[in-house]
Amino acid sequence: MGLHIILTIYVLIALTLVVSILLHGAKPSKTLGWLLAIFTVPVGGIFLYLLLGRNRRKNKLILLKKERFFQFPKPSLEHMSAMHGQFKKLMTLVYRNSHFPPTEGNDLQLLKDGETTFEAIFKALDAAQHTIHLQYYIFEEGELADAFLILFAKKIKEGVSIRMIYDGVGSFSLSKKYINKLEAIGVEVYPFLPFKFGRFFRSLNYRNHRKIIVIDGYTGFTGGINISDKYLKGDEALGKWHDMHLQIIGPAATHLDYVFTLDWYLVSQQECTPAKRNSDVKVGTNSLVQIVAGGPDDDFASLEQTYFSMINKAEKYIYITNPYIIPGQALLQALQTAALSGVDVRLLVSEKADSKIVGWSVRSYFEALLKSGIKIHLFPDGFLHSKIIVSDDVISTIGTANLDDRSFEQNYEVNAVMYDSAFAKLLKADFLKDAHRSKSLTYVEFVNRPWSDKLKEGFGKLFSALL
Template sequence: MWLAFFLSIYILVAFSIIISILMNGARPSKSLAWLLAIFTIPVGGMLLYLLLGRNRRKNKLLKLKERALFNLPQPTFPQKATFDGQYQKLMNLVYHNSHFPPVENNKLTLLKDGKTTFKSIFEALENANHRIHLLYYIFEEGELANKLLLLFERKINEGVQVRMIYDGIGSFSLSKSYLNKLRDIGVEVYPFLPFKFGRFLSSLNYRNHRKIIVVDGVVAFTGGINISDKYLKGDLELGIWHDMHLRLDGVAAGHLDYVFAMDWYLVCKRTVKPLGVGLKKASENLNNDKLVQIVSGGPDDDFPSLEQAYFTIINKANSYIYITNPYVIPGRAILQALETAAIGGVDVRIMVSGNTDNKIVNWSVRSYFESMLKAGIKIYLFPDGFLHSKIIVSDDAIATIGTANLDDRSFEQNYEVNAIVYDSLFAKLLRKDFLKDAKESKLITYEEYLDRSLTEKLKEGLGKIFSPLL
C-alpha cells in the first residue's frame, strides 16, 4: 500500500516536471539532457532539476526585480549621453535591459589587487557624510572585517547610515557573533536569499555575486574583489589572489547605488531613496570626463543582459579583444562569437589563471581550449597565485570591468553588475596591463595542447558535461 502511494506521488511529480521542461525549457539540448536525467536517475534526476535546472528567467518564480522596480522611486539620470557612435547598438541594448543610460562626468581609478583596492575603499568610507552601502558575495571575518566594524561604529556615531547586504551562501561562514556586533552598533544588515530548508530547492542556485560599495551616492566601487583577507595575505593552496577593481567618482556611482537599492528592497522590502545631493555634486565636477554605463543582470530579467553585452562587444571588435577571466566556460553563442572574430582576423586573447580553486571548474574551462586554439585564439595561463579579474578590453575604445564571469552561471543564475567604459585612455591602460601580465604568463600553442595526455582529455570531457551546471 505504502509502495503504491509513494510510486503514485513519484509519477505525479515526475510528470509535472516533464511538463515544466517541455513548456519552459531554455534550450532543446539542455531540455533533452534533463529529460534523460529524470528518466534514468530515479529521484536523483528530479532533485537535480529542482535544484539546478528550472528556467527562472521564464517562470520568474519570485518576480523579485519587478516588485523592486514597482516599489522604488524611479531614478533621475542627469547628463544623459546621446546614443551614437560605433557602440550605439550596445548602449541601446544595455539601456533597454538594465535601464541605465551611458552617463558623462565620471572619474575612474583602476585598482589592481587587494592592497591598493582596500586603501582606496577605506579612504572613501572615512570621508562618508551621509550613508554607506555595501553588497558582497563573499564577506569573510578577519582583519578586514574587524577594521570595517570599527570604522562603521565611528561613522554611525557621526550620523552616517550604514546598510549592508551579504549573500546567504557565499558568506555562509559569517558568524552570528559578528553579525550581532554589526547590528549592535547600528548597521542595518541583511542576507540575500539565505539558506532555509523551506525554500532550499528554489533559491540555493541563485546567488548575488555582486560586489558594490557606494558612499554618499557619489563614490562607488565594483569589480572582482570580495571582503576577504586572502586578497592581502593569500591562502595556503593558491597564494595571493590577483584581481581588478574600479573606483567611480561621479554620476555612474548613483546608478550603482540604485542597483543596491533594488537588492535592498529584495532582502527587507524597504526602499532607499536616491541621494540627490551626491548626484548633483558629481555632475558639477567638470573634471570628470569618462563615459560610463552600468549593466546589471539577474535570473529575474527577461534577457541575459551581461551575456548580450559581452556578445555585442565581441562582435564589434575590429582590431583586438583581450579577455581576463578565471571562469571562461562559454555557451554556444559566446564561443561562436569568439571563434568567428579570431577566424575573421581579430586578435583574440584570453588570460585565465594557471592555478585553480576548483578542479571540475578547471576541467570545464580547459575543455574549450582545443576549439578556441584551433580558431586562432591565443590563450595565456597566469602563473602567480590565483587570477580572479573579470575584464574585457577592445580596440583601444571600450572596456568592461565588474563581477560577471564568462559562464552560464553569471549569465543565467547569478545577480551580477559590470561597468562599461567608453574611453580610449582607459582602454589603453587596460590593454597595457594585459600585455604586461601576458609576458609573465604561459602561452599555450595548439600543437602543444593536442599532445596532452588521455587522462587530461577524459577529465576535460567530464568537465564539459558538467559545464552548464557550474
C-alpha cells in the same frame, strides 16, 4: 504495495518535471541534460533539478516590475547625444536591459589586487558624510571584517547611515556573533536569500554575486574583489589572489546606488531612495560610463548580451581576463568568428582553479578556441579572479560577471562599461604585461594532451551543462 505506491509517486513527479522542462527549458543542451539526469539517476536526478535546474526568468523573484518601485534615470539630451555616437547599438542595448543611460563626468581609478583596493575603499569610507551602502557575495570574518566593524562604528557615531547586504550562501560562514555586532552599533544588515530549509529548493540556486560599495551616492566601487583576507594574505591551496576592482566618482556611481536600492528592497521590503548627485563634488576626468546589471528576474540575459555585442563589435583586438570562461554556444561562436575574421582574440585565464570540476570545464573549451586562432594565456602566479574585457583601445568593462551560464542566467551581477580610450589603453597594457609572464598555449601542444586530461575535461563539460 508500499513500494508500488512509492514508485508510482516517483514516476508522477518525474513526468511532471519532464513536462515543466519541455515547457520552460531555456537551452536544448540543458533540457537534454536534465532529462537524462532525471531518467538515469534515480532520486538524485530529481533532487539536482529541483536544486539547480529550474528556470526562474519567467517566474520572477520580484513579483512586481522593478519600475513600479523606483523611477529609473531617464536619458537627457546629453545622454541621447552619447547614445547616437560610435557605440549607439551597445549603449541602447544596455539601456533597454538595465535602464541606465551612459553618463559623462566620471572619474575612474583602476584598483589592482587587494592591498590597493582596500586602501582606496577605507579612504573613501572614512570620508563618508551621509550614507554607506555595501553588498558582497563573500563577506568573511578576519582582519578585514574587523577593520570594517571598527570603521562602521566610527562613522555611525558621526551620523552616517550604513546599510549592508551579504549573500546567504556566499557568506554562509559569517557568524551570528559578527552580525550581532554590526546590528549593535547601528548597521542595517540583511542576508540575500539566506539558507533556509523551507525555501531550500526555491532560492539556493539564485545568488547575489554583486560587489558594490557606494558612499554618499557619488563614490562607488565594483569589480571582482570580495571581503576576504585571502586578498591580502593569499591561501594555502592557491597562493596569492589577483583581482581587479574599479573606483568611480560621478553619476555612474549613483547608478550603482540604484542597483543597491533595488536589492535592498528585495531583502528588506523597505524602500531606500538613492542619494541625489552632489554637484559640489568635482572630478578629475570626464569618462563616459554605463552601468549594466542583470539577474534571473530580468527578461533577457543582459550581461551575456553585453559581452556578445562587445565581441561582435571588435575590429582589431579583444582581450578577455576571466577565471571562468565556460561559453555557451552563442559566445563560443562569437569568439571563434571574431578570431577567424582576423581580430586578435586573447584570453587570460588562471592556470590554477579553485574547483577541479570547474577547471576541467574551462579547459574543455580550449581546443575549440585554439583551433579558431584564439590565443590562450595561463596565468601562473596564484589565482587570477579578474573579470575584464578591453577592445580596440576604446571600450572596456570591469565587473562581477564571469563568462558562464551561472553569471548570465542565475546570479545577480553588475558591470561598468567604459567608453574611454585612455582607460582602455591602461587595461590593455596591464593585460599584455600579465600575458607576457604567462604560459601561452598552442593548438598542437594542447591537442596532444594526455587522454586522462581529455576524459576529465569531458566530465567537466558535461557537468557544466547542468549548472
